[in-house]
Amino acid sequence: MAQSSTLGDKVYRTILFAAATSILLIVAAVFYMMVQSSIPTLQRFGIGFLWASEWNPSQELFGALPFIYGTVVSSILALLIAVPISLGIAIFLVEQAPKKIAKPIAFMIELLAAIPSVVYGLWGIFVLAPFIRTYLGPVLQDNLGFLPFFQGRLTGIGMLTGGIILAIMITPIITAVVRDVLEAVPNTQREAALALGATKWETTMIVLGNAASGIAGAVVLGLGRAVGETMAVTMVIGNSPQITASLFEPAYTIASVLAANFADATDELYLSALIEMALVLFLVTVVINGLAKLLIMSVAGRANASKHT
Amino acid sequence: MNIKRNFFKRLGTLALAGFAAVSLACSGQQMGGSNGTTSSSGTIKVAGTGSTFVKPMMDKWGSEFGKLNPNIQIDYSGTGSGAGIKGIQNRTVDFGGSDAAMSDDEMKQTTGGEIVHLPVVLGAVVLTYNLPDVKEPLKLTPELISDIYLGKIRKWNDPKLKAENANLNLPDSDITPVFRADGSGTSDIITDYLSKTVPEWKEKVGRTKNPQLPQGIGIGAKGNEGVMGQVKNTPNTIGYVELTFAKANNLPAAQIKNKAGNFVTADSSTVSKAAAAFTDKMADDLRFEITNADGPEAYPISGTVFMLVYKDQQDAVKGKALVDFLWWAINDGEKFVVDLHYAPLPDTLVQKVDAKLLSITSGGKPLRQ
Numbered sequence: 226m227a228q229s230s231t232l233g234d235k236v237y238r239t240i241l242f243a244a245a246t247s248i249l250l251i252v253a254a255v256f257y258m259m260v261q262s263s264i265p266t267l268q269r270f271g272i273g274f275l276w277a278s279e280w281n282p283s284q285e286l287f288g289a290l291p292f293i294y295g296t297v298v299s300s301i302l303a304l305l306i307a308v309p310i311s312l313g314i315a316i317f318l319v320e321q322a323p324k325k326i327a328k329p330i331a332f333m334i335e336l337l338a339a340i341p342s343v344v345y346g347l348w349g350i351f352v353l354a355p356f357i358r359t360y361l362g363p364v365l366q367d368n369l370g371f372l373p374f375f376q377g378r379l380t381g382i383g384m385l386t387g388g389i390i391l392a393i394m395i396t397p398i399i400t401a402v403v404r405d406v407l408e409a410v411p412n413t414q415r416e417a418a419l420a421l422g423a424t425k426w427e428t429t430m431i432v433l434g435n436a437a438s439g440i441a442g443a444v445v446l447g448l449g450r451a452v453g454e455t456m457a458v459t460m461v462i463g464n465s466p467q468i469t470a471s472l473f474e475p476a477y478t479i480a481s482v483l484a485a486n487f488a489d490a491t492d493e494l495y496l497s498a499l500i501e502m503a504l505v506l507f508l509v510t511v512v513i514n515g516l517a518k519l520l521i522m523s524v525a526g527r528a529n530a531s532k533h534t
Numbered sequence: 535m536n537i538k539r540n541f542f543k544r545l546g547t548l549a550l551a552g553f554a555a556v557s558l559a560c561s562g563q564q565m566g567g568s569n570g571t572t573s574s575s576g577t578i579k580v581a582g583t584g585s586t587f588v589k590p591m592m593d594k595w596g597s598e599f600g601k602l603n604p605n606i607q608i609d610y611s612g613t614g615s616g617a618g619i620k621g622i623q624n625r626t627v628d629f630g631g632s633d634a635a636m637s638d639d640e641m642k643q644t645t646g647g648e649i650v651h652l653p654v655v656l657g658a659v660v661l662t663y664n665l666p667d668v669k670e671p672l673k674l675t676p677e678l679i680s681d682i683y684l685g686k687i688r689k690w691n692d693p694k695l696k697a698e699n700a701n702l703n704l705p706d707s708d709i710t711p712v713f714r715a716d717g718s719g720t721s722d723i724i725t726d727y728l729s730k731t732v733p734e735w736k737e738k739v740g741r742t743k744n745p746q747l748p749q750g751i752g753i754g755a756k757g758n759e760g761v762m763g764q765v766k767n768t769p770n771t772i773g774y775v776e777l778t779f780a781k782a783n784n785l786p787a788a789q790i791k792n793k794a795g796n797f798v799t800a801d802s803s804t805v806s807k808a809a810a811a812f813t814d815k816m817a818d819d820l821r822f823e824i825t826n827a828d829g830p831e832a833y834p835i836s837g838t839v840f841m842l843v844y845k846d847q848q849d850a851v852k853g854k855a856l857v858d859f860l861w862w863a864i865n866d867g868e869k870f871v872v873d874l875h876y877a878p879l880p881d882t883l884v885q886k887v888d889a890k891l892l893s894i895t896s897g898g899k900p901l902r903q
Contacts, residue, residue, distance in 0.1 A: 282742075350763055380753065460760075464756070465747075465750065467750050475750070475754070481715075486715070489616025489620060490616065491717070
C-alpha cells in the first residue's frame with residue numbers, strides 16, 4: 226500500500242482518531258465523576274456498602290445488597306426465559322422458515338425492539354400482572370408450591386413479573402443478533418454436512434457450534450439491556466428493598482432506585498449513596514462485558530484449534 | 535470470522551457508548567425543569583417543579599392565569615416535593631413546590647439567599663383501597679393504618695378491622711399496602727400524622743419523606759399516579775394518595791377517626807376546618823403543618839402545599855410575573871380549588887400570605903405594591 230501524505234488524509238485520520246478517543250474520554254469522565262460524587266458514602270461505609278442490606282434514607286442507612294440482588298436475579302430470570310426462545314426463533318428463521326414467513330416475522334421482531342420501555346411497563350401493569358395473579362401464579366403455586374421460589378403473597382407485582390417483562394424486552398435483541406450471526410455462517414458448511422448424510426438437526430448443531438461466539442455475544446447484549454433497564458421494571462417489580470427467595474414478592478433493582486429517587490435526593494449522603502449505586506451498576510456492566518469477551522475469546526480459540534487438527 | 539468479530543466489536547463499542555451516555559445523563563446534577571426564560575416573542579416563561587400532590591391544581595391555575603395574561607406562561611412539572619426543594623436550592627427552576635416545609639438545614643443550603651414559604655392550597659391525603667365487594671366507605675383509625683403498614687394486620691377480615699367496620703363484608707384475603715418509593719411530601723404528611731397519634735409508628739418509622747416499612751410489607755410506586763395505578767389494578771391493595779387522584783380514578787377514600795373521635799370523610803370543608811384550627815398558632819415564617827387537628831369535623835390527614843420562592847428575585851420581570859401569578863392564585867384562583875377537591879386557605883391565612891408576597895423584592899425594590 227502506497228503511503229499517502231496528502232493533507233486531506235491527515236485531517237481525515239485525525240478526525241477518525243478523535244472520534245475513537247472520545248469514547249475513552251467519555252468512559253473516563255463518567256467513571257471519574259461517579260467516584261468523585263460518591264466519596265461521602267465511600268468514606269462512611271467503605272466496601273461494606275456492597276453487602277449491607279439495610280436501606281433507610283431517613284436514618285442514613287444505605288446498603289446496596291438488596292438492589293444488587295434484585296438486579297442480578299431479575300436479569301438472570303430474564304435470560305433463562307429469553308435465551309431459549311430467542312435461539313428457537315432465530316434458528317427457525319434462518320434454517321427452517323420459507324422466505325415468505327421469515328420476512329414478516331423478522332419485521333415484527335424488529336418492531337418489538339423499537340417499542341419504548343414505558344409501553345412495556347404499562348402493558349406489564351395492565352396485562353401481565355393480572356395474568357400472573359390470576360392464572361400463572363396459582364398454577365405455579367399448586368404444582369411447585371413446595372419450592373421457596375413460589376411461596377408467598379400473589380399480587381402480580383414482583384420479581385417474576387419484572388423478569389418476564391425483561392425477557393420480552395431482550396428477546397428481540399438476542400433474536401436479531403443471533404439471526405445475523407447464523408446468516409453469516411457460510412452455506413458451504415450446511416451443504417457439506419448435508420452431503421455427508423447429516424440430518425437437518427445435526428446440520429443445525431454444526432452451524433450453532435461454529436456460531437457459538439456470536440451467540441454468546443448476543444446473550445451478553447441482552448443481559449446488558451436487562452441489567453440497565455429502568456422504566457418498565459420500576460413499574461412492575463414492586464420497589465421494595467428486600468432479599469427473599471420468593472419470586473412473587475416485590476424486589477428493587479439498582480436502575481429502579483435511581484429512577485425513583487434521584488430527582489428528590491436532597492441530602493448529600495443520600496445523593497452520594499445513589500451515585501455509588503450507579504457506580505456499582507457501571508462496574509457490574511464492565512464485569513459482564515469483560516466476562517463475555519473472555520468467553521468469546523475462549524470459544525473462538527477452541528474453534529480455531531479444532532480447525533487445525 | 536473476521537467480519538463477525540468486527541461486527542461484535544462495533545456492537546460492543548456502541549453498547550458501551552450508549553451506556554456511557556445514559557450514565558452521564560443520570561449523573562448530571564441538573565433536573566428536568568429548565569430555567570424559564572424571556573423568549574424573543576415577549577412571552578415570560580416561569581418554571582416550577584416539585585410536589586405531584588398539587589400538580590393538577592397548578593396546571594389549572596397556570597392555564598386560567600395564562601388566559602388572563604397571554605404573555606405569561608407558567609410551567610409546573612410534578613417531580614416530587616424533594617425535587618421541588620432541590621430545584622429551588624440549586625436554582626434550576628424559578629419556584630419549587632413542596633407539601634412539607636423545608637427544614638432549617640435545607641434552608642441553609644440555598645444558592646440564592648432567603649427562601650419564603652407561601653402556602654397556596656390545602657389538600658387531604660386519603661387511604662384508598664381496592665375491595666370490589668365493599669360498597670360502603672371503610673372506617674380507619676390511626677392505629678389501624680399503622681398496624682396495616684407495619685404488617686401487624688395482614689388480612690382484610692382481621693378482627694381489629696372488623697371491629698370498626700361491622701357493616702362491611704371484608705374478604706378473607708391478604709392486604710397489600712402500597713407506599714411511595716420516591717421521596718414524597720404525601721409520605722411526609724401521613725407519617726407526620728401517624729407519628730403524632732401512634733407511639734409505635736413514631737418509634738419504628740417516624741416522620742419522613744422516605745418511610746421505610748418492615749421488609750416485604752408492600753409494594754412501592756413512584757408518584758401519586760404510580761400508587762394510584764397499583765391500587766386501581768391490584769385487588770386487596772390499600773394506598774395513600776392526594777384526594778384528587780382518588781376522585782379522578784373513582785376509587786373510594788376511607789373515613790378517618792379524628793382527634794375528637796369522629797370518623798370524617800375528606801373533602802374541601804373538612805380540610806379547611808383542619809387548617810382553621812391552626813391559624814392562631816402559626817409560625818411567622820408560615821412553616822406549619824395541619825395534621826391531627828382539633829375540631830369535631832376536621833379531617834386529620836390534611837396538608838398544605840407551599841410554593842418556595844427566593845425573597846430576592848434575580849430577574850425583576852420573571853419575579854414580577856411569579857408574584858402576580860401567586861397573588862392571583864390565592865386571591866382570585868380560589869374558585870377553581872374546590873372543583874379539584876383541594877381546599878382553599880382560610881381568609882386569615884390568605885392575608886398572611888399576601889403580606890409575604892408584598893415582601894418579595896428584586897434588587898431591593900418590591901415587585902408588587
